Amino acid sequence: MSTRGRKRILSLFGLVLLAGALLAAPAPAAPKRVMPLPNAPMRVMSLNVCTDQLAMALAAPGQLVSVSFLAREPSLSMLHEEAKEYLANRGLAEEVFLQKPDLVVTGTYSLHNTSALLKRLGFAVEEFSFVQTLDTIPGEIRRMGSLLGRQDRAEEIATRFAAELADIKRRQCDRRPSAIAYDQNGVALGRGTLADSVLEAAGFRNLAADLGVVGMTPFPLEQIVVQRPDVIITGKPAGAPTLGAQVPRHPAIAALPGTRIGAFVPEGSWSCGAPSVIEAVRALARLRAEIAPCPAPDHNSSERDAGEKPLRAFPHPALGAPR
Amino acid sequence: MRPALLNTGLAVLALGLFVLSLLVGPADLRFDESILGLFAAAQYHGEGAGIIMREIRLPRALLGLGIGISLGLSGAVLQGFLRNPLAEPGIIGVSATAALGAVAVFYSGLAGSSLYALPAGALIGALTAVLILLAIAARQGSTLTLILAGVALSSLAGALTSLVLNLSPNPFAAYEIIFWLLGSLKDRSMEHVALALPLMALGWLLIALSARAIDALSLGEEAAASLGIHMGRARFLIVAGVALSVGAATAVAGTIGFIGLVVPHLIRPLTDRLPSSLLLPAALGGAALLLAADSAARLVLPAGELNVGVLTALIGAPFFLWLVMRVRREML
Numbered sequence: 001m002s003t004r005g006r007k008r009i010l011s012l013f014g015l016v017l018l019a020g021a022l023l024a025a026p027a028p029a030a031p032k033r034v035m036p037l038p039n040a041p042m043r044v045m046s047l048n049v050c051t052d053q054l055a056m057a058l059a060a061p062g063q064l065v066s067v068s069f070l071a072r073e074p075s076l077s078m079l080h081e082e083a084k085e086y087l088a089n090r091g092l093a094e095e096v097f098l099q100k101p102d103l104v105v106t107g108t109y110s111l112h113n114t115s116a117l118l119k120r121l122g123f124a125v126e127e128f129s130f131v132q133t134l135d136t137i138p139g140e141i142r143r144m145g146s147l148l149g150r151q152d153r154a155e156e157i158a159t160r161f162a163a164e165l166a167d168i169k170r171r172q173c174d175r176r177p178s179a180i181a182y183d184q185n186g187v188a189l190g191r192g193t194l195a196d197s198v199l200e201a202a203g204f205r206n207l208a209a210d211l212g213v214v215g216m217t218p219f220p221l222e223q224i225v226v227q228r229p230d231v232i233i234t235g236k237p238a239g240a241p242t243l244g245a246q247v248p249r250h251p252a253i254a255a256l257p258g259t260r261i262g263a264f265v266p267e268g269s270w271s272c273g274a275p276s277v278i279e280a281v282r283a284l285a286r287l288r289a290e291i292a293p294c295p296a297p298d299h300n301s302s303e304r305d306a307g308e309k310p311l312r313a314f315p316h317p318a319l320g321a322p323r
Numbered sequence: 324m325r326p327a328l329l330n331t332g333l334a335v336l337a338l339g340l341f342v343l344s345l346l347v348g349p350a351d352l353r354f355d356e357s358i359l360g361l362f363a364a365a366q367y368h369g370e371g372a373g374i375i376m377r378e379i380r381l382p383r384a385l386l387g388l389g390i391g392i393s394l395g396l397s398g399a400v401l402q403g404f405l406r407n408p409l410a411e412p413g414i415i416g417v418s419a420t421a422a423l424g425a426v427a428v429f430y431s432g433l434a435g436s437s438l439y440a441l442p443a444g445a446l447i448g449a450l451t452a453v454l455i456l457l458a459i460a461a462r463q464g465s466t467l468t469l470i471l472a473g474v475a476l477s478s479l480a481g482a483l484t485s486l487v488l489n490l491s492p493n494p495f496a497a498y499e500i501i502f503w504l505l506g507s508l509k510d511r512s513m514e515h516v517a518l519a520l521p522l523m524a525l526g527w528l529l530i531a532l533s534a535r536a537i538d539a540l541s542l543g544e545e546a547a548a549s550l551g552i553h554m555g556r557a558r559f560l561i562v563a564g565v566a567l568s569v570g571a572a573t574a575v576a577g578t579i580g581f582i583g584l585v586v587p588h589l590i591r592p593l594t595d596r597l598p599s600s601l602l603l604p605a606a607l608g609g610a611a612l613l614l615a616a617d618s619a620a621r622l623v624l625p626a627g628e629l630n631v632g633v634l635t636a637l638i639g640a641p642f643f644l645w646l647v648m649r650v651r652r653e654m655l
Binding site for chain 2: 070073076184185186218220221222223225226228237239240241242243244245246247250251252255256
């Protein structure tokens with residue numbers, strides 16, 4: 001067949017599709033095709049596990065066509081069940097090209113080359129920062145909301161998030177047990193990380209940040225034994241085995257008396273700056289209240305409690321309630 | 324040099340480096356704290372120094388000692404048995420294939436996340452590699468054929484190791500490629516010692532039993548047979564001994580190269596050049612070199628920590644190059 005002939009057939013085919021769409025338009029919308037707002041993208045594709053979380057929480061039914069394959073990973077994604085309803089992508093430019101989305105959302109960090117390529121090919125690409133804290137989350141929710149044309153829903157979620165966070169923060173006092181988020185291969189989460197802001201909000205001192213660790217950095221096992229945090233938060237070993245998952249289960253950590261070791265936060269809840277982080281804050285605040293209860297509110301005079309507590313000075317829960 | 328003097332000297336060196344390995348670490352323990360932590364009675368248990376010394380540094384030093392012995396000894400016996408100055412478990416692909424075996428069994432999750440999967444897989448891998456190499460050596464006696472076959476085996480095993488780790492459904496598995504290709508003794512525990520040391524010790528015993536055979540073999544196979552050496556038995560002892568010691572070492576520490584190459588060559592001039600009198604000094608020297616490299620790995624990058632295989636390759640690879648040039652000159 002000649003190229004011209006094929007072109008003609010293709011355009012005919014396009015006309016048929018268009019006609020079908022016009023005919024279908026007046027009919028009541030199918031359950032999977034709810035229009036967001038006028039001018040809002042109709043086919044959105046997310047390439048990053050963190051933008052996946054925001055997009056899944058906010059998108060109108062049918063608006064989101066694909067999320068990253070990591071969104072199905074329970075240890076990284078709290079919405080892993082929902083993620084199975086979407087096409088999984090591996091963040092490849094070719095996958096995007098096949099799907100022809102009118103908006104691509106992704107992280108600034110992980111797929112930099114892909115983003116640059118997609119922009120050059122004329123796709124609308126919106127990037128979200130990899131570095132997030134609790135304070136940036138409501139803004140990220142609103143930004144994703146306006147990109148998807150779902151401002152009202154975003155406003156609702158963001159407001160609820162901020163209110164609940166403020167409520168939890170209000171209930172903290174100066175009794176701040178030490179904690180460290182210690183995971184795969186002995187990497188600790190220091191200052192500037194989402195986990196750091198979650199620990200702070202839940203009323204803990206982040207041991208790694210106190211010792212000057214910034215970002216995700218390997219933290220020597222020996223230092224943990226020396227510092228003896230009250231709480232060590234590790235991930236649940238997920239699915240297929242790895243050697244790195246065994247580091248937080250090292251016998252040296254298990255031998256520490258009075259240190260609590262466990263997952264403590266719901267699986268996948270704090271790997272991304274998404275609405276689900278509030279679950280992690282809530283769980284850790286409960287844990288904090290259990291091991292170091294705050295005095296009754298009317299006695300909560302900051303003058304008396306505000307004595308600075310040097311590292312290691314905090315009594316272990318095994319030894320009874322702190323001063 | 325008199326063998327007794329040489330062995331005593333190397334034993335003292337290895338012991339000194341063993342103690343150094345116990346004293347190096349990110350926690351600033353004073354010398355007396357370290358010793359007290361290591362030897363103090365049970366009521367001291369639960370104290371920081373006690374936990375650090377017994378649960379972190381002692382297993383690491385023990386593994387450094389045992390793996391160093393295994394690699395030095397295997398290098399010496401392979402060089403003697405194959406009559407090939409370039410033979411070494413790393414270069415001829417035994418370590419890489421052992422790592423592939425360990426990776427294939429462990430990351431597939433066949434054995435849950437049980438650590439026993441590691442030595443099981445590594446022994447199968449190491450055994451396979453030794454058998455393949457012996458078959459090649461039997462067919463084609465040339466020094467370079469064996470080394471080239473080993474290089475091919477190494478590359479293939481390394482590529483397959485990376486492939487298996489990339490195929491793991493756990494996204495964190497791929498980060499462990501560097502551990503398997505470059506080895507490390509970081510954050511090991513007594514579990515790993517219990518897992519690897521008995522197997523390595525059995526391997527040392529088998530290699531030691533082959534001492535008379537490799538001496539006779541230096542006169543050629545026919546001469547050895549006429550001296551009453553049972554070739555089949557000698558071959559079994561060496562194959563099983565190398566597979567056990569290198570397999571168990573790789574299962575807990577990944578691929579650590581070049582120790583079995585460098586140490587026998589450094590020590591051979593100090594011996595009477597009989598392959599059997601090289602075995603014990605090469606074992607002690609291997610331990611000393613690995614303990615030194617592992618202590619250095621902790622000092623160079625205190626927090627992040629260097630993979631010890633990087634350091635042994637930095638020492639070993641230029642040495643290997645020099646050796647290749649020398650062997651070529653001698654052959655011309």
